[in-house]
Amino acid sequence: MPDRDLFVFDTRTDAPVATIDTLGTLLHGLAVDSKGRVYIAQTDARNDVNGRAGTKKHGLKEMENRAFLNRISSVGFEDDRATAPRFLDLEPLPPNHPAAGMALATPFAVQVSDDDSTLVATAAASDKVFTVDTATGAVLGRVGVGAGPRGIALESRSGKAAEAWVLNALANTVSVVDVADAKNPKVVATIALEDPTHPVFKRGRIAFNTAAASTTGTFSCASCHPDGHTDQLLWVLVTPVVTGGNQIMPRSTMPVRGLPDTAPFHWDGIPGDPY
Template sequence: MKRLLAGFTLIVFSFLGVWLLPARDQKNVSDDRPTPSPAKVGHPSFLSPHFKPIVVHQDRLFVANTPADTVDVFETSTNDLLARIPVGIDPVSIAIRPDGLEVWVSNHISDSISVIDTNRKSSTHLRVIDTVQDIDLEKRATNFDEPVGIAFASNQKAYVALSSENKIAVIDVASRKVSKHLNIPAQDPRAISVRNGKLYVLPFESNNKTQLSGGYKIDGDLVTFNAHEHSIANNNVLSLGHVLDIVKHPNVPDKDLFVFDTETDKLIETVDTLGTLLYGLTIDSKGSVFVAQTDARNHINGRSGTKKHGLAQLQNRAFLNQITRVDFQKNAAKKPSFINLEPLPSVKITPQDAFATPFAIEISSNDQTLIATAAGSDKVFTVDTSSGKVMGHVKVGSVPRGIALRSNDKGAPVQAWILNAVENSISHINLSDPEKPVVTSTIKLDDPT
């Protein structure tokens, strides 16, 4: 989607039709005119990069129905479907404006944000009233490539993660225009969040300080094979008998979390060594950051070339499934701590013990309980933030990737709605007892595929 040819641009714009109409083209729609049903087009899962694809506001649940290219709206007490709102292609993230009057939806393939009116007194209630884009008409290319996470600093300013650009777009809410970009010197920023005047940004494809250990002067530690001999002199075509090792190098960059001041948009802290694939992000009221992630162990059997390492050394565990915690002293990050969700590789685990691919994560209003999904194990689980212990878990649908959490007046979690991305369903969970979460109902989303 980086560069659009003229013909393809016209086709896409024609196909999207009303989805890309700005607000001024929809103001004359009468209040009593029914919202048209979305066309039964759809598409299979693109392994879409979800981040917060489901949110709850008052008595409304907003869900990114990714294969249908809609946002589906449900009444929380009855699970009744209130609206199916056509948006762009591949909706992956939803954010509610702080005043609750708009919902913004990032369309990963359309390279756009759909703005939905949620003002119940408005004649355009639950309709797309505007589209945020940034197109260079001269180059016929988008400057808003592959948006994922959305976060509001205020009712006037929003941030959008442009995943393939390694940038954060800063958007003026009133004009719907991109005012500037924040550069992220790391790969594929997706998860972003604002709390207490700070913007937190996670790159998805973070490093873990590993690299090929080839060089000229072998030291047996950081340089374990002669790169010229194996890669140039003898094996530059077929790589027959090629030797390759992987080691952890302390000087390899590993930037995992970026913290900005939302008043000035200035970078105030960068944190490293949080994990390798960083999926989910939540922040408590005191500014402690929790990251749902998997940490690669590719260095454990890294001497596959010189010592013939294999699965025996890896113990058949390619990743550690973890939650990383980062506390701050003023604006300076302390050393990260890690919650291992499974027994370490020296212990054989069973499916009951598995929490593969921690993905979505939210924290209760009282800061005491984490609710997270294990997308690879089809589970939702709870964690005590003080002890780091997993308290309970429950089986849900296939590949859970989103959580909409509700806490009670005392801040304790009481219920959650889980988006199961591959099954395309919602699991409604009772969290009154965090040690025994219970699925109370399942909502099947309309799936044209």
């Protein structure tokens, strides 16, 4: 399928200028520095590693439970033409895995300091805010915040990142984070917002979106079903062999919206076990 990721327009004429692909699978937050370099928080699906059906019977085991790579994509422009994408990997690449508590699952919001030196971003499924050196791509520091951090407003002082206001969408709080020392970000205040959500629904949303349920801490249920929708990708799971053959049927990700009180069928018509 065409993988068109980033669209650039002339704001004076609304005319399209450029289209850039191969930047990732699910793209979330975007920031642009003073030189026009774009940073995109994204997850890159590894279903190409997983996608061997037939008698090989591949599943998540072959991916070592690393269904996604958590990254920030970076792309610059020269003479209105995009340069080759640069990928800032936020975790060790398979077969290596992040240490316990060090994963940065589902990069979501990203902002860049006024001097272009530091990125401040959220890992929505790991409940963390982290900082990145734009020159080296290295993760400098991280700190835990509320559940589901998604939005960031960043204040710079003398060009340097100073303070980040972070919306924790699932906790329904705002964390104020001191990022002046990029290697040691600190939460200095937490502001609770009015929240009419039923506690049971709230716990369910958090469980659905947390990567703590995966053995590697790198992805959650919402990684394939963002906000209950679908990533539209094909995956090969440990499922029944197709009738009359020896192949496992690849499955496209189903949306989970609108499923209460319906029979638990997959796209291939095989009943599933909701428990």
